[in-house]
Amino acid sequence: MxxxxxxxxxxxxxxxxxxxxxxxxxxxxxxxxxxxxxxxxxxxxxxxxxxxxxxxxxxxxxxxxxxAKVKCAQCDQGMLKQAFEVLGQNFCSTGCVQKFRAAGK
Known part of the structure; x- marks a missing residue:
């Protein structure tokens, strides 16, 4: 203890x-x-x-x-940079150019 x-x-x-x-x-x-x-x-x-x-x-x-003053002829989105000019129209991308041509045919 x-x-x-x-x-x-x-x-x-x-x-x-x-x-x-x-x-x-x-x-x-x-x-x-x-x-x-x-x-x-x-x-x-x-x-x-x-x-x-x-x-x-x-x-x-x-x-x-x-x-923006310049708008795409296909999607009507304004463009801040140089646009693609095809057939006297301005486009934001080659995709819009193709869609525009396809819609015109």
């Missing part, structure tokens, strides 16, 4: 050290979890900003195409 008490008294500081180590590990784990959540939120916000920029660029391009 005496040996058991002495062992318990001897291990009490060990148990306290273990408890301190467990608490430290728990705090480190919580800090890591918070850091990961913060980084995940930051990435999500960056993705949302990038998506918003892409959407604005797309809308600007669509508006420019609607306002």
């Amino acid at each position: 005496k040996a058991g008490l002495q062992h318990w008294q001897h291990c009490q500081p060990c148990n306290q050290e273990d408890e301190v180590a467990r608490e430290k590990h728990k705090k480190e784990k919580e800090a890591e979890k918070k850091r990961r959540q913060k980084e995940k939120l930051k990435l999500k916000k960056e993705e949302e900003r990038a998506e918003k920029v892409r959407q604005q660029e797309h809308e600007a391009l669509e508006a420019a195409l609607r306002a």
Whole structure:
């Protein structure tokens, strides 16, 4: 019995050290979890900003195409770049030229 008490008294500081180590590990784990959540939120916000920029660029391009002076003779889509000119008509692609020729026959 005496040996058991002495062992318990001897291990009490060990148990306290273990408890301190467990608490430290728990705090480190919580800090890591918070850091990961913060980084995940930051990435999500960056993705949302990038998506918003892409959407604005797309809308600007669509508006420019609607306002373009030169339109395709087949699909009536506005053209910002050099058009294909065939038979005095402007086309946006060779596909539209083929469709126009097929419709004319």
